[in-house]
Amino acid sequence: MNEEIESLHKNGTWALTELPEGKRPLRCKWIYKKKDGIPGVEDPRCKARLVVKGFNQKKGIDFNEIFSPVVRHTSIRVLLAFVALFDLELEQLDVKTAFLHGELEEEIYMEQPEGFIVPDKEHLVCRLKKSLYGLKQAPRQWYMRFDSFMIGQGYCRSQFDDCIYFQKFPNESFIYLLLYVDDMLIASRDKSLIRKLKIQLNNEFEMKELGATKKILGMEIHRDRQAGKLFLSQEKYIERVLERFNMNNCKPVSTPLAAHFKLSLDLCPHTEEEMERMSHIPYASAVGSLVYAMVCTRPDLAYAVSMVSRYMHNPGKDHWSAVKWIFRYLKGTSGIGLVFDRNKATTDDVVGYVDSDYGGDIDRRRSLSVHCCIVYD
Incomplete structure (x- = not known):
């Protein structure tokens, strides 16, 4: 809890102030969790997080737009296929307290967190300057901040997936970054490009380096680079x-x-x-x-x-x-x-499969058909 509060103060998440007339402060609570580590990279640990009770927010007053994209699972598999096919470097990063980096557009007040009420200032409330976990707009504000940063660094956003960023260079080298909330996958042939991007990210956000990717979104990744294989399981x-x-x-x-x-x-x-x-x-x-x-x-x-x-x-x-x-x-x-x-x-090889259950839907007397095409490039 002390680490979380220290991180919030360091980030300038709020400022104590008098509650304006007609405003109401949101309540907050502590959430505790035991997090599984990544074998050989990160040990299991206990984590405390301060969360706003965002279910009390009112649309048009405390929030407006809340939608935030995440990378599609299809995009992750496509990237992993490229990694195996072209023998790319694949590394993973995690953003510490990602939602705290988002800038708030609305005027939001919160009660002081339990256990950390400032003596002689019990009557004051927290005026939120940065986004906080639990706020309805928190994921969107984080994505908007990250998106503007990546575009500012010269990266292009994919027109097929809003959470894929890439950059191509004159020497035919390239680098890809996939974002799922606070988890990032970075792929490139050139390790120096990955190091450069890591430095850029560390200068802007507080990052945690997880090294070569072994696990993402509950999916375990095992690579045998000598055999040219990548195995994905759960x-x-x-x-x-x-x-x-x-x-x-x-x-x-x-x-x-x-x-x-x-x-x-x-x-x-x-x-x-x-x-x-x-x-x-x-x-x-x-x-x-x-x-x-x-x-x-x-x-x-x-x-x-x-x-x-x-x-x-x-x-x-x-x-x-x-x-x-x-x-x-x-x-x-x-x-x-x-x-x-x-x-x-093998080059230009396409394999297709098709099947049907022949009237397997008893209620509507319809068949369920499916097709699958595998393109080898």
Whole structure:
């Protein structure tokens, strides 16, 4: 808590002042968390963070625009494919207290934080000068600040993804930076370009260097540069999900969704007793966890997850059994993931796959078809 307060004062986050008439101060609270470290880079640690209770903000008074983009998972995978194909350097940075760098446009007041009320100034409130965690506009203000900085350094923003920045040089060298809130991936052939960008970022923000990328957004990255391979998986994430839903000791199965599951609306609860029983089952949370694995590294779950997602509004016992079946599949396949192999890339080679479930939608008597094209360059 002392470290957090020291960081806030160093950043000039607020100034004590009298509360103007007609204004109301937002309340705040402390959040405590144990953070997992990155093996060989960062040890596990305890963290305290001061958070504003932003749910009390009023639109047009305390905030206006709040949308802030983050890099797409597709963009991350494309970058990793380039890293494997061209044998690029890939490093990771983390911004310390990223949201605190955002400049506020609105006039916002906050009560003094618990445990750090200034003696003889208990009647004063904090006039926020910089953004703070919990404010609705905090992510947007941070992104706007970072975006203006990168453009000022001569970087271009991708027209396909607002969180991709790149710069090309006359000697045909280049550098890419991907931003996901406060996590950054930097890729380039030239280490000196990465060092230069790190210096620029450190001069503007307080950064934490994490070295060669090993983990990003719950995805583990393993590289074998000699073999030209990059492996992307979510083994640790899947293990945590299985433990969370008490499926860590289940019996593994070999398919994402067995043929005997004939899911339909007829299997939804129709009595109050059935609805009451299903209300205690974390169906939506479980499916959401599966969706994240599917989006990141497990496209093999796509069909099964799409089936169980149709009944989020009113799941039944059989729908829950199908979700547990997917967990059993993950139990036996937690270590598999995506492989980017430079040696398998052949020039101008396109491979396509297509399939259909032939009227698998019992409710509407429609087929679900899918296609996948892999382009090797």
